[in-house]
Amino acid sequence: MTSPATAPAEPGYGTGSVRHASPAGTAEPQVTADRVLARCRDLVRPSLSAAISRLHPWHGEMAAYSLGWCGVGGAPADGSYEGKGVRQALAVLCAEAVGAPGEKAVAGAVAVELIHTFSLMHDDIMDGDGTRRQRETVWKAYGTGPAVLAGDALFALAVRTLVEAPGPRTAAAVGRLSETLNGLVRGQAEDLLFSARPWTGPDAVRTDEYRAMAELKTGTLLGCAAALGGLLGGAPARTVAALDLAGRHLGVAFQAVDDLLGIWGDPAVTGKPVHSDLRQRKKTCPVLAALAGDGPRSEELAALLRSPLPLDEAGAARAAALVESCGGRAATLDEARHHLDAARACLRSVPLAPRAAHEIEVLLGFLLHRRV
């Protein structure tokens, strides 16, 4: 099983010679995505924890469970269920990239992390997903009603955290978060509606529609994280806009990688069965790209997916092979690379502090090459 990271290493990535990234071209071998993410989580955690302690204790526990901080009942967890914290990291790094201390972005980082947690809780209900990060999802562990309400509580807390943040840019930050929330739910609506559409024919989901959905569903919040970092860090509007757009492109790339992992990810790492997205007949980028062709293999794939029978192991493996041989895997990897390049171009279009820009670059590379 190969990971989606079958692409050759990006030129310069991880070698310290990234353009505009490391100061004066000096190597910084010690900068790894894990370390960058851990540093940002450590910076944000006290405020995130303080925010969550304002919730009703019941919701506080569900939030902490969802964040991987505790088990059902509240006993502390060992950290192995924690998310990477990409959104909070992006907020912190973008503040640093515009020359502010990362602390300036912490309220924004907390808000986007709370929104991310809320959206996972509600999306898992909508998608009927019972497992996430190899544990029961919140609705599965606590019940649907409580999970709906805990999500609402996190949503409300995110808005409140930003509303109460000090500083002259609070109103603008709240406005941006509010736009983001509207985009996020619109993207999720499109995604839910895709499932009811046919696999082929004039009403089939086009890859450009899929991309638009991914930008809303995944890109909006990553764009918001980056923009809030810039905004709270005091950057001018042009820089904030570039950071926002970079985050949106990153979101589309991120979704493409998720889609690859949903079919070809290693079950031992993803915590999902092999070919999981195919078994669930999810309309994801590789499948839609494969079906967009009109050869006999595309037709065989469509027939497999249209069949009312569940896809067994052999059927799912055959479908995965068809997706790959119809070019769906390569097209999705291209999609990820293209949007990652676009994100990089956005970042290079504005002046950013070299150290933080380098850390962002390392993070981008990690997100394309991740296996989880």
Next chain:
Amino acid sequence: MTSPATAPAEPGYGTGSVRHASPAGTAEPQVTADRVLARCRDLVRPSLSAAISRLHPWHGEMAAYSLGWCGVGGAPADGSYEGKGVRQALAVLCAEAVGAPGEKAVAGAVAVELIHTFSLMHDDIMDGDGTRRQRETVWKAYGTGPAVLAGDALFALAVRTLVEAPGPRTAAAVGRLSETLNGLVRGQAEDLLFSARPWTGPDAVRTDEYRAMAELKTGTLLGCAAALGGLLGGAPARTVAALDLAGRHLGVAFQAVDDLLGIWGDPAVTGKPVHSDLRQRKKTCPVLAALAGDGPRSEELAALLRSPLPLDEAGAARAAALVESCGGRAATLDEARHHLDAARACLRSVPLAPRAAHEIEVLLGFLLHRRV
């Protein structure tokens, strides 16, 4: 079947001689709650409708369905399923009461109405309620997942509507809405948790805990509606605080009346089976007040409620009679009257424009005496 309005008419209520209410004591016989509510709905509706048209069309339809504007599929409804619009009316009337045109409060009125609609959608999921206003609830008609997401969309839209409202008080209004949202979900959490607690003994729900829950769950949003009206109407902080507190008291009174209707309401009017809340074994004010006594009838009531068997018609009727004879009905009516009086006292503590104050007074009386 008598309605909860068995109390004698409040002195002066509806007679035009309400203190501080009608200008110079002149009678205004034409002011009825229905007319006041309709005027406010007419004022708010274009903006509410415009806000909803910004939603994803799928969510727009669910929102319009929930508001009683259309049926499933989007065909216009005849208006018989529309809510009263108490919250939007309160916002408009409070702006007028502080001397501003009602238009000033419209963004606030839209926001509270959207939040109310969101909370009904999600609460119906949590409570498993399949019927509201004699129609299927949104989750029943559209599915749980779509109803969760449509609620989220309304929540996000409410924040956005207020964030984008023009005027110098926008930030303060958004801050108040954000506090309200946090209170609202906390109240709903308490209400959900009450269901798991015993009927009697040291862990039983006390009536003061119930009141605190009702203030959060119902009072916070009515207080917010009133406060936003005052705030957007340009009132000083002291007036805004008095309006907020009046709305909170009104909320507790409103919840008490709801609890009376949940047991003794006319099914033809409420659209719910007779003794509905008892059959569902809801821990409401009349029941908790009745169980707080320690006579043999309280014990019989507790035994009926504790029994794992469903309450049939005779059992529910017996339980209702026991609640009444243990004083639960009278105590709840007292609770409603007490908090309505407290709301009135708050309103009288600040200078308000007589005409609007009179209309608010008419509305308060209607809410206590309503049968639906």
